[in-house]
Amino acid sequence: MAFWDYLPIAILFVISAGLAAIAVGLGHLFGPRKPTPKKLEPYESGMNPFGPGTRRMPVRFYLVAVLFILFDIEVVFFLPWAVVLKDLGITGLVEMIVFVSILVVGFIYAWKKGALEWE
Amino acid sequence: MNFSDLTTILPLITLVGWAIILILVDLFIPAQRKGIMAMLSAIGIMISLVIAICQFGGQTTAFSGMVVFDGFSVFLQILFLISGLAAIALAYDYIKRQGIERSEYYILLMFSLSGMTLMAMADDLIIIFLALELLSIPLYVLAGFANPRLDSEEAALKYFLLGSFSDAFVVFGTALVFGAARTTTIPGIIAAITVGAANLILLMVGAALILIGLGFKVSIVPFHMWTPDVYQGAPSSVTAFMAVGAKTAGFAALLRVFMAAFNTLAVDLVPVLWALAALTMILGNITAIVQGNIKRLLAYSSIAHTGYISMVLVTINQSRITQHAVGAALFYLVAYAVTSFGAWAVVITLEHSEGKGLNVEDYAGLGRKYPALAAAMTVFMLSFTGVPPTLGFLGKFYIFRAVLEGGYVGLAIIGVLTSLVSAYYYLRVVVVMYMREGEPLVRKEFWLSSTIFMTAIATVIVSIFSTPLFTWASKGIMFIPK
Numbered sequence A: 001m002a003f004w005d006y007l008p009i010a011i012l013f014v015i016s017a018g019l020a021a022i023a024v025g026l027g028h029l030f031g032p033r034k035p036t037p038k039k040l041e042p043y044e045s046g047m048n049p050f051g052p053g054t055r056r057m058p059v060r061f062y063l064v065a066v067l068f069i070l071f072d073i074e075v076v077f078f079l080p081w082a083v084v085l086k087d088l089g090i091t092g093l094v095e096m097i098v099f100v101s102i103l104v105v106g107f108i109y110a111w112k113k114g115a116l117e118w119e
Numbered sequence B: 001m002n003f004s005d006l007t008t009i010l011p012l013i014t015l016v017g018w019a020i021i022l023i024l025v026d027l028f029i030p031a032q033r034k035g036i037m038a039m040l041s042a043i044g045i046m047i048s049l050v051i052a053i054c055q056f057g058g059q060t061t062a063f064s065g066m067v068v069f070d071g072f073s074v075f076l077q078i079l080f081l082i083s084g085l086a087a088i089a090l091a092y093d094y095i096k097r098q099g100i101e102r103s104e105y106y107i108l109l110m111f112s113l114s115g116m117t118l119m120a121m122a123d124d125l126i127i128i129f130l131a132l133e134l135l136s137i138p139l140y141v142l143a144g145f146a147n148p149r150l151d152s153e154e155a156a157l158k159y160f161l162l163g164s165f166s167d168a169f170v171v172f173g174t175a176l177v178f179g180a181a182r183t184t185t186i187p188g189i190i191a192a193i194t195v196g197a198a199n200l201i202l203l204m205v206g207a208a209l210i211l212i213g214l215g216f217k218v219s220i221v222p223f224h225m226w227t228p229d230v231y232q233g234a235p236s237s238v239t240a241f242m243a244v245g246a247k248t249a250g251f252a253a254l255l256r257v258f259m260a261a262f263n264t265l266a267v268d269l270v271p272v273l274w275a276l277a278a279l280t281m282i283l284g285n286i287t288a289i290v291q292g293n294i295k296r297l298l299a300y301s302s303i304a305h306t307g308y309i310s311m312v313l314v315t316i317n318q319s320r321i322t323q324h325a326v327g328a329a330l331f332y333l334v335a336y337a338v339t340s341f342g343a344w345a346v347v348i349t350l351e352h353s354e355g356k357g358l359n360v361e362d363y364a365g366l367g368r369k370y371p372a373l374a375a376a377m378t379v380f381m382l383s384f385t386g387v388p389p390t391l392g393f394l395g396k397f398y399i400f401r402a403v404l405e406g407g408y409v410g411l412a413i414i415g416v417l418t419s420l421v422s423a424y425y426y427l428r429v430v431v432v433m434y435m436r437e438g439e440p441l442v443r444k445e446f447w448l449s450s451t452i453f454m455t456a457i458a459t460v461i462v463s464i465f466s467t468p469l470f471t472w473a474s475k476g477i478m479f480i481p482k
Helices: A007-030 A059-085 A084-112 B003-008 B010-026 B035-054 B072-096 B104-121 B125-143 B148-181 B186-195 B200-218 B226-233 B237-263 B261-290 B292-317 B321-351 B372-386 B391-405 B409-433 B446-464 B467-476
Strands: B061-062 B066-069
Touching: A059 A084, A059 B104, A084 B104, B003 B010, B003 B061, B003 B226, B003 B292, B010 B035, B010 B104, B035 B072, B035 B104, B061 B125, B061 B446, B066 B072, B066 B104, B066 B446, B072 B104, B072 B237, B072 B321, B072 B446, B072 B467, B104 B125, B104 B237, B125 B200, B125 B237, B125 B292, B148 B186, B148 B226, B186 B200, B186 B237, B200 B237, B200 B261, B200 B292, B226 B292, B237 B261, B237 B321, B261 B292, B261 B409, B292 B321, B292 B391, B292 B409, B321 B372, B321 B391, B321 B467, B372 B409, B372 B446, B391 B409, B391 B446
Parallel strands: none
Antiparallel strands: B061 B066
């Protein structure tokens, strides 16, 4: 039965949730509580926190992010292709050349349109 | 993959390759001469069209049965490619005068067009989804092409969110169908059902989800909510392309999937399809009556026409009339495409900047000042209503005949009655043009005028000699490899 195969995972979920609840719950019950304004501040790795949490960002970051995703995803295709390159033979090579040249067209387009310039 | 696979999809490869080359070419064309791009992309579409026509005849599959080449796919490909040419003719002067002339317009149009041509050939639910995305994503961008105009941006966002939402339904349905039939190819699904290996309940749920997803795309009521807002907000030339291309592509998938693969589910599906078609016709036509804006009026009219075409889906389980039904649907799509492009071209001719000149009242006095334009608009309105001798009449005739042959008299009566209702709002435009005094503002632009002229002529002439077209459309029957 497929269901019983997953039982250990279910037990693991229950135990880990229970352990976390016990750890936090005990501290909450028995720990001393003396709040000061300093203690209630958000923790920023030891630095003094400054500014609000939701700051406005330049919209250019989104352009960079989009370009990053575009040219980063190709690696997902490159890696498995490189592993089986010998088995794919000439067809695989030609297909990858087509794929890369389409990407290069996109890259040239983005470059010429000034998407890579910060100012 | 082998060489014959590539020759089978040659029109598609040409289209995509040409569009990619145009991206590069565009970078070296100075900003004030972007009109060249319209010509270049039209040449690409024409090459693709010539190849598609040369390929005429024969039936084959390619890419291990994911793509099928048959009469149905060739018919639709030719319809799509001609629509693409008409869309460029409509856009050329319009985007220049609206100040949104950027060459990406034509490139995106070509990419969207390639999605549509792929949809005509898709014989696998995965390919149908791929084609759906390929045709939709450029359309989302095109709908927002008039930014920073707010209504255009709103239309783009609305179309994008609802479109992606509906695509999710298609994917989920595909997953369930795969779970039921252990394959996503349409011949495979048919085989699984025939052998009895498919889980019918799972298949039913999958079919329903696919119906919802594609229903969004062709705007079947109750999935039509986005249509009026998007059609109104998007630049008119984009709306014309969307109203014809995206709708025809949606129907290509609906016909292919439901007529071929899911016809054994007819007992459960037919009542649903019956109700959807009836609702779409009634709501589309009645809501159109109260519209004052011509773009919204045409949007609701397009919903109503979706209703007429989806009537043929109730005959899915009657294999002896499938040929008539598919032929009627294809013929209606041609009639709708020709008439729509004509009507939208008139709308574009009268539209001035910032969405002025889009109310039905702005057409007052057109009959006296510009008799030719008014006569053309009258032809389109009569064709939409279904009055002979126009293409719209024959389209409705063939659809009603197929539905009556299927034995659905009630649905045919609803169709006729709603056509009568539609006469009210279509003829109102004609009445305003001829009976009211006014000073309409019209721009004479070569490509727009010639589109109006050609579609008006085609609407009348083709309807008189319609038999070859209908014969051809009925031969567009789907090839199911054994």
